[in-house]
Amino acid sequence: MNLLAISGSARSTSTNTALLQTVSKIAPNNIQISVFDGIGHLPVFSPDLENITLPHGVQQFVDAIAAADGLLIASPEYVRSIPGGLKNAIDWLVSGEHIVDKPIALLHASHRGGDMLAQLRLVLSTVSQSFATDLFLRFPLMNKTPQQVEDFFSSAEHRQQVQTYLARYEAFYQATKKPA
Template sequence: MKILAISGSARINSTNTAMLRAVRSISPANIDISVFDRLGELPVFSPDLESRPLPQMVRDFIDAIAESDGLIIASPEYVRSIPGGLKNAIDWLVSGEEIISKPIALLHASHRGDDMLASLRTVLATVSDRFTTDIFLRLHLMKMEPADVFRAVETSENRSKVQAYLQAFASFCVAERETAQGGNLS
């Protein structure tokens, strides 16, 4: 199972990026997680740029999504909304096929951020018919340094929550793939 975990933050010492890396470090052996933390490198979306060969960074991002079985998105809230870099990344996906039937779940690193989560849920439900609100995990990691995030995620309580979340999402991805293929796995 290949999962692409997208950090909605462009910060170098992002709590969300650290959380995704920590989750990757404790993921079960059957779940391979890649962390995409380069949203700040994507050019600003313009439909004019879609008619030419795509910028290489955009192509790499789209290819990573296409090659994954599912997406996990973790994002901070900026001014009660989706960070511009994450929204820009989603805008790059709207005209393509890669995200339409891609299973997507959210992972959140704060006790706050409900306005952003509501907006992000609306956007993701619009671009993917396989976005699930049923699989969601919130860890209280806000304002922690990356090393502290790793320690917090690795506690037995959080490790158990993370692994249950990942197994639930992996099962969802498999079920959605079977549904898409008419019940036959290839």
């Protein structure tokens, strides 16, 4: 199974990006995870640009989503809301078909962020028929460096939590697949 892990942060030392990168390293061999950390490089969404050739970065983002079997999203909370860059990225996907049936689940790198998570759940359940509302994993990583995040997962307990989460995701993915 090939997953695309989307970081909702544009920060180069984001704990959410570090979480996704670490999860990709410790995933079982049957699950490959690519991390997309280019939210900050996407142009501002405009419906006027949808009916022509998409901007290069947007096309790469859309292609990465189309190629993935499913999506994992981890995002910080900004001003008790979804970061503008992540909302912008989702806006680029709304009128296309690539996200509609794509299995999606959330991870979170903080003990805070409930308002953003509630909004993100609402948005994702609106744009995708396969958003896993009950598949969620959270770790208290706020203000940790990427190296500290990686060190955090040297613990067998934390690695096992990730393995269990990914096994649950795989079961969810299998349940959402349409018969051939």
